[in-house]
Amino acid sequence: MAEFMLAAAGFVLAVEAVGLIRILKGPGDADRVMATQLLGTGGIAALLLLAQAMDSPAAVDVALTLGLLAAFVSIAFVFGIAQSRTGGA
Amino acid sequence: MALDIFLGLLVLGLAVWIVSTRDTLAAAVEFVAFGLVVTLVWVRLAAPDVALTEAALGSGLTGGLLLGASTRLARAETATSGERHGAVLRLSAAGVCALISAAIAALVILLPEPAPTLAPEVAANIAATGLENPLPAVLMAYRAIDTLLEVVVLLLALLAMWSLAPDHLWSGLPWRPDAVGRDGVLTFVAQLLAPVGILVGIHIFWIGSVAPGGEFQGATILAAMWILVTMAGLRDMPPMSRRWLRVVLVIGPAVFFAIGLAGFAIAGSFLGYPPSYAKQLILTIEIPLTLSIAAALALLIAGPPERAAQ
Amino acid sequence: MRLLLDGLTILAVGAGAFFFLAGTVGLLRFPDTLSRLHALTKADNLGLGLIVLGLLFQAEGLFAALKLIGVWLLTLLAGATVTQLFARAARNGGSPE
Numbered sequence A: 001m002a003e004f005m006l007a008a009a010g011f012v013l014a015v016e017a018v019g020l021i022r023i024l025k026g027p028g029d030a031d032r033v034m035a036t037q038l039l040g041t042g043g044i045a046a047l048l049l050l051a052q053a054m055d056s057p058a059a060v061d062v063a064l065t066l067g068l069l070a071a072f073v074s075i076a077f078v079f080g081i082a083q084s085r086t087g088g089a
Numbered sequence B: 001m002a003l004d005i006f007l008g009l010l011v012l013g014l015a016v017w018i019v020s021t022r023d024t025l026a027a028a029v030e031f032v033a034f035g036l037v038v039t040l041v042w043v044r045l046a047a048p049d050v051a052l053t054e055a056a057l058g059s060g061l062t063g064g065l066l067l068g069a070s071t072r073l074a075r076a077e078t079a080t081s082g083e084r085h086g087a088v089l090r091l092s093a094a095g096v097c098a099l100i101s102a103a104i105a106a107l108v109i110l111l112p113e114p115a116p117t118l119a120p121e122v123a124a125n126i127a128a129t130g131l132e133n134p135l136p137a138v139l140m141a142y143r144a145i146d147t148l149l150e151v152v153v154l155l156l157a158l159l160a161m162w163s164l165a166p167d168h169l170w171s172g173l174p175w176r177p178d179a180v181g182r183d184g185v186l187t188f189v190a191q192l193l194a195p196v197g198i199l200v201g202i203h204i205f206w207i208g209s210v211a212p213g214g215e216f217q218g219a220t221i222l223a224a225m226w227i228l229v230t231m232a233g234l235r236d237m238p239p240m241s242r243r244w245l246r247v248v249l250v251i252g253p254a255v256f257f258a259i260g261l262a263g264f265a266i267a268g269s270f271l272g273y274p275p276s277y278a279k280q281l282i283l284t285i286e287i288p289l290t291l292s293i294a295a296a297l298a299l300l301i302a303g304p305p306e307r308a309a310q
Numbered sequence C: 001m002r003l004l005l006d007g008l009t010i011l012a013v014g015a016g017a018f019f020f021l022a023g024t025v026g027l028l029r030f031p032d033t034l035s036r037l038h039a040l041t042k043a044d045n046l047g048l049g050l051i052v053l054g055l056l057f058q059a060e061g062l063f064a065a066l067k068l069i070g071v072w073l074l075t076l077l078a079g080a081t082v083t084q085l086f087a088r089a090a091r092n093g094g095s096p097e
Helices: A002-025 A029-053 A058-085 B002-019 B024-044 B048-080 B087-109 B119-129 B134-142 B144-162 B185-209 B215-231 B243-266 B275-302 C002-029 C033-056 C062-092
Strands: B305-307
Touching (some): A002 A029, A002 B002, A002 B024, A002 C033, A029 A058, A029 B024, A029 C002, A029 C062, A058 B024, A058 B048, A058 B185, A058 B215, B002 B024, B024 B048, B048 B275, B119 B134, B119 B275, B134 B144, B134 B275, B144 B243, B185 B215, B185 B275, B185 C062, B215 B275, B243 B275, C002 C033, C033 C062
């Protein structure tokens, strides 16, 4: 079971990495900011799987923190795009 | 094993990508992504405390700071993006970086087996601190003075940032995002996410004595939620001249320092704790400390004053 | 019983991973930002939900299970709303409202 979880975590990460490459190349800032959203969801999935596989319940707390901070950073970035388009603060 | 190799390659690839990105906003986004991957690396290394700190401070908070920097630089960016540094400068920079990386790699590889560590001593004496998680025991009991100085440095950084304000704006308000709709998605997010975030922040702080967590991580979550609320326009940042703001900022280190001085009388040394009520003392320090750190971090992200106070 | 729970976990986690894959395929193949956002949010969050479901079968105790569900709900909420903001930013060419 633990090996399966690790493999699943690795698979999710690999899939996210491919998506990340596509996003970070993508034209436009709005595309790149999606990277935080993508890695946020994928990272949380991988963390929850790792928590089970490594028998480390603290990783669930890390996933919780990640979710909150990823949301915060994404929103801040959206504002950042708006600000830099209109010429800065 | 394959997972670890893959994570390592991903981290290296992202690092190379970030260094070669020209646009600062894109680089800031990639830095946040990098931080998320490093969080996973820390979990794989069985260091959930560090993973928590990386997710909150290294990735989230620093991402917010870098973003603020990149938007402020956006005006100047078009002027400098045309600059090309000479080959000599770039080669020497590359050489120095490579040298440092090689030195660190050599140190890690050449560590004696088993690596020198104080962990057994920490575990042997931890009962005297009243805590169960060794990390806060080190941070708040064995090396409390480091933590005290860290918080003081945070306040000094805040002062340094405030000193960037022009004289007539001293005691003013930080920049406010303009054109914020009163209805809409952002208000909904802030109203729903902020209370949840505050609960999570308090939980992470509180659980720090027995499980990964602690005041820095909890404070970062609280600061992020406060910034979220100001971004949504639900509340405004307080002007920096408000007395209560300054009290909140100072009370953490002040209590820490006071208990440290009291340690001379009670336990015979600066920041010494008597074992019978060590945990209560540590808690008394940690609660105002969390508030101070949260306020300082939120103000650091908000930036120097740019609007005059009414 | 143990075997049944393990089997359900493998099924759910496998389905979740498949949806993550579907999300990335959509990301790679869809033509513009808004449709990529679609693929990103919907597929990935569904994948996360299925993975959480699979992990619920392995969870020890009510509190652990509630925490897992809490993480999923939080991600769902944050993802849905933040994507709205992204979409507006992408469509309006910068302004988030």
